[in-house]
Amino acid sequence: MQIKDLLSDSRFNTLEKDLQDEIIQFGVVKDFLANDIIIDIGDYMKSVPLLLSGSIKILRQDDDSHELFLYHLESGDTCAMSLNCCMHSKSSEIRAIAEEDTKLIMIPMSKVDEWVARFPTWRSFVFESFSIRLDEMLETIDSIAFLKMDSRLMKYLSDKVKVTGNTTIEQTHQEIAYEMNTSRVVISRLLKQLEKQGKIKLHRYKLEVIEF
DNA sequence: ACATTAATTGTGT
DNA sequence: ACACAATTAATGT
Numbered sequence: 001m002q003i004k005d006l007l008s009d010s011r012f013n014t015l016e017k018d019l020q021d022e023i024i025q026f027g028v029v030k031d032f033l034a035n036d037i038i039i040d041i042g043d044y045m046k047s048v049p050l051l052l053s054g055s056i057k058i059l060r061q062d063d064d065s066h067e068l069f070l071y072h073l074e075s076g077d078t079c080a081m082s083l084n085c086c087m088h089s090k091s092s093e094i095r096a097i098a099e100e101d102t103k104l105i106m107i108p109m110s111k112v113d114e115w116v117a118r119f120p121t122w123r124s125f126v127f128e129s130f131s132i133r134l135d136e137m138l139e140t141i142d143s144i145a146f147l148k149m150d151s152r153l154m155k156y157l158s159d160k161v162k163v164t165g166n167t168t169i170e171q172t173h174q175e176i177a178y179e180m181n182t183s184r185v186v187i188s189r190l191l192k193q194l195e196k197q198g199k200i201k202l203h204r205y206k207l208e209v210i211e212f
Numbered sequence: 213a214c215a216t217t218a219a220t221t222g223t224g225t
Numbered sequence: 226a227c228a229c230a231a232t233t234a235a236t237g238t
Contacts, residue, residue, distance in 0.1 A: 204232085
């Protein structure tokens, strides 16, 4: 598919034509395969990604390499974190991994800056991105703070199904446990419960979500 | 086809 | 949380 079509097909179509042209002119298209690490903690960003297709999961990691899943990025999204990092020349606080095969277009920071002044729609796009991210982050915090592990897990699973559009999740219990920052045994037990309730079907290395 | 091994998953305490 | 059992997949012979 043409980049042009991908742009007009998504949230980016609210951006004026001139701007879309410049995005195509100055942006660099990159492709990632599922599970590729796109940005790691400590990386310095010199450009901001716009997500054309696919999806990305954003993880936080503490000092002792414990992981925690934060949220997903889908096509039409940009990474508020990298906007933030770029603007203050900070290194990345998060790790971004391709959830599935993903295409994105990298915008050099200089252009991001320049466009904020030149294109009102870009300016509101950037602000809206921060707003969306803040909302989703709140949802994540709610889920961690107020939901019991079983509902958290179910939310995690259906979230994954929604963004990938695929009801099979190819992850071991251990991998899920890492992302939710809990132990494998807990995940195994809860998954077993969910299977008994008919919400999922368990297989080795993968599971199938029936209800979400 | 069978045995061995390693990794994943299940369960009781 | 820990320990161990059971199951499954992969590999070699």
